[in-house]
Amino acid sequence: MGAEAVTTHPGVLLVPFPAQGHVTPMLQLARALAAHGVAATVAVPDFIHRRISGGGCAAAACGGVALASIPSGIAEDGSGSDAAPGFAVIVHAMEHHMPAHLERMLTSPPRSRPPVACVVVDVLASWAVPVAARCGVPAVGFWPAMLASYRIVAAIPELIEKGLISESGTPISSSDSSDGDDEQQDAGDQMIRGLKILPAQVELRAGELPWLVGDSATQRSRFAFWLQNLHRARSFRWVLVNSFPGEAGVAAGDDVHRLARQSPQVLPVGPALLPGGTKHQQQQPPCGNNNDGKNPSMWRADSTCIGWLDAQRAGSVVYVSFGSWVGSIGPDKVRELALGLEATGRPFLWALKRDPSWRAGLPEDFAERVAAAGRGKLVDWAPQEDVLRHGAVGCYLTHCGWNSTLEAIRHGVPLLCYPVSGDQFINCAYITGPWGIGLRLAGGMTWGDVSGSIGRVMDDAGEGRRLREKVRALRERVVAAEARRAADRNVGSFVDEVRREHPLLMQIYCHHP
Known part of the structure; x- marks a missing residue:
């Protein structure tokens, strides 16, 4: 009985970037994987684990998902404040404190869980990629946002090569005019449309690129962080994206061909992450007291x-x-x-x-x-x-x-x-x-x-009415059974690949006492 249970449940460890907006979709992805017979464990830093450990998913199993804590070295300030650690503090913990603990987790999994056959890494948590490589465990990427933003980030090397952004990520104007602000905005518009990264009807100004956050020093630091993530992501064969096929109103194949040169295979899985979507998810046990598919929050909601x-x-x-x-x-x-x-x-x-x-x-x-x-x-x-x-x-x-x-x-x-x-x-x-x-x-x-x-x-008429009609139409595209089934097939294809590419590990599972 033990052999059969482990054989059908290869171990997958999921590592999110430690912020609510990243942890939530990673938990949703873990549930989707568990619905396909994966023993999924989401590994979060200790300060996040403490905040959400009172929720349903803190139990040993939550719809087949376990929650593990990684020591971060980040001390609570003792004030009881809900404030999360700053970006620089989190990055330092990910790069210098958490890797050794993750390595022990990969090489010495709990006896109650099977060995880890694959690590799913949030692209912004790429610190886990070299750890997985040292342990001989394959890693795949997870992008918790829409595919369009991934395409822009993946195009950074091309943008630098073409002289459209500097080595520090700032847009480079193609004019010598003294009107710097307008110039930079025009250069940014030309950059996005000229490379056809986004559809023509999508208007994105120069100062709105995702790495342009804060003052110039902060922007340089953030851009270096993005470059490091891109470098590590080159080893991914797959990137699972929390979006829906044809998000831009174009064919799914057209969504992929503009990625960076060494792009991995991209699988949109967003609709499969919605609560209660597919027959696989409907067969899963409820998540503790969380039987409507909600994820635990780092903050206490006022009901x-x-x-x-x-x-x-x-x-x-x-x-x-x-x-x-x-x-x-x-x-x-x-x-x-x-x-x-x-x-x-x-x-x-x-x-x-x-x-x-x-x-x-x-x-x-x-x-x-x-x-x-x-x-x-x-x-x-x-x-x-x-x-x-x-x-x-x-x-x-x-x-x-x-x-x-x-x-x-x-x-x-x-x-x-x-x-x-x-x-x-x-x-x-x-x-x-x-x-x-x-x-x-x-x-x-x-x-x-x-x-x-x-x-x-x-407005009950005119513009307001048009917006409501549009959002209802898009809702049908995203949550319809057809979209969920297509995304669920992508999840299933990924799980099949995990099983197929690790026959030796699966043999170990089969002979596990």
Whole structure:
């Protein structure tokens, strides 16, 4: 009996980048793999493991998925703050502290789990690639965002070679004009369209490339990080992408041919990661108390907002959230956003961390005033899936993180976009371009812009009606049974390859006592 159980469950270890937006889709991928007979273990740094260990997936088995903790060397500050470690701190831990612990995990797996036949590595957690190589375990990539952003990142060597970006990643103007800002923007537009990396209707400006984050020193550091990840990713034969085939409205084959020279085989698997999608997933046991497929969160959600939504009219509420990773949009913009929400006269639910850096700029007694008037509710963190599926929500003002974008599509909620950094600008370009399911916040973050843009999205006719029709149509493409089956076949093909390429390891499984 033991031999048969292990034979049908090869071990796969999944290593996400340690941020909520990366851990969530990696857990979803682990469940999809487990549904195909894989003993999946998601290995997260200890500081994340502590935060989510109270959820259903902390059990020894969660729909066939285990959660393992890797010592990171990052000490808690003891303040009880929800603040996550900074980017530089995380990168140092990944490069200098976690590899030795992962190596022990690969060479000495728990007796309750089979030997690791493959490591699935978040492309941004490429520190795990050389560790897997030292242990003789093949590694494949996982890209938790849309394929378009992967294509842009994979094209970095070509962009440098053609002189379109510098060795530090900044766009290079093709003109000697003194008007630097306009010049750089024009160069960026020409770069994206000239190389045909993205469809012509996708508009991405120079300053919106995903590695252009922060000041010049931060940008150089981030770009070096991207280059290192690309170098290590050359060894991947496969990259599983958390997106859907034909995301840009073109044939799936056309999505692949523009990747970098030594590109791996790309498999879109996004629809297979949606909760309760395929027959394989429906056969899995529930995840502890988490039987609706939700993933544990690093932050405690305030579920009182669902009761508040219950009291609102259908389609009347503006939901506002800028995610968990990037940080505050700044005091001035927080103030303008608060005033703009109030000026709409519409009910709103705003997920805003109770942290001085996030709430700085709120007008005095704002939360109490709008709550007393029944006009709005502020929470530290919202159960976002429950919020977006609620019939009262008619608009989502978002930073355009990929997980948030997919959740909005899945529940048919039109978007008002205010991207902040990274791949959010690419996601926004698709939302407002080829997909037509949202608008970009007009003008900027002033109270008038906020109020006017919300009115356009929530208009019962005209523009608002068109957005709702578009998002419903895209929803059918993404969550339809056909899309899920196609993505599930991709997952199955990958699992078959894991089994096929490791016959010696499978023989060890078969003779395991």
